[in-house]
Amino acid sequence: MNDNHSANDRSVNAHGAVDLSTLAEKSAQQAPAGQQPAGTQGSWVVSVAPQQLQQIVQLSAQVPVLVLIHGDDVTSQQFAATLEKAVDSHQGRMVMATINAASAPEIAEQAGNLPVVTAFLSGQPVGEFDASAPVEQLPEVIGQILQLATQNGVTGTVPPQSQRGGQEPEAEPELPPLHRKAHEALENGDYDGAAEAFAEALKEKPDDSDAKLGLAQVQLMKRTKDVDVAAVRQRAADNMDDVRAQTDVADVDVLGGHVEDAFQRLIRYIQTHPGEGRETARKHLVELFSIVGDTDPRVVAARKKLATALF
Secondary structure (H helix, E strand, O other): OOOOOOOOOOOEOOOOOEOHHHOOOOOOOOOOOOOOOOOOOOEOEEEOOHHHHHHHHHHHHOOOEEEEEEOOOHHHHHHHHHHHHHHHHOOOOOEEEEEEHHHOHHHHHHHOOOOEEEEEEOOEEEEEEEOOOOHHHHHHHHHHHHHHHHHOOOOOOOOOOEOOOOOOOOOOOOOOHHHHHHHHHHHOOOHHHHHHHHHHHHHHOOOOHHHHHHHHHHHHHHHHOOOOHHHHHHHHHHOOOOHHHHHHHHHHHHHOOOHHHHHHHHHHHHHHOOOOHHHHHHHHHHHHHHHHOOOOHHHHHHHHHHHHHHO
16 A cells, blocks of 8 residues: 555546556466357447447446447457457446448548557547457456446446347436436536435435445545545545544545555554444445445455454
């Protein structure tokens, strides 16, 4: 764990884009292309013509959108099949549009090394990766993009965009009224209004997992909205026994992509502080788990460490 992160942490640039080019390369051979899950009715992967691209990118206000430009070579086939399986496994939390370079030579010329993928959030490109990323690590890249989307409040879902070879995207889903109210508040920078809407949705439906996640995300954004990162880190370094100082810097770490640092910081606090601050730290850590995602490998590992720290 490191208290010396700068405000310009390399994991997220000034525009919030994860630098996917830093993904660690492994020497393992490329994995064979996978098949779509059995029994799937539709897919969140759709083949588009260049003129349809803007329509698909508009979905990035609700979910991350990947745009894959590929060729007909074996590498492109493996790349596309692996990404398709990974995208569809998230059941609407992400969409991928594919463009065959043979049908769009002007786009292929600009794209450079094929296959290449650009990720979009809220209509803006936030990252790019190409054939230099090992195929077996593509699901991990997908996880990083979903994490970035979560950090930026893009947490919706959309219906399947194609039906086993279909080309036309389906209509965007209708959000529940309170969820729509929360998203509109977020678009206007009204974190209090968004939190109230998600809280009201939870009162109506206590098992609404999307509202629960949305509320946790909004609360994180509220806590870190105007924070002085350097001051927060210094206060945490100077006050190791202050639970508020430690949870504040954990928030900053999660928002900046230093998820493991945040988890380890709070677990260490729990291990060394048996007083009432311990429960405060535990509850805060569990909330951060939900924001990062319960299936994230870092959360799984941290839960085991937390159990050891508690018992």
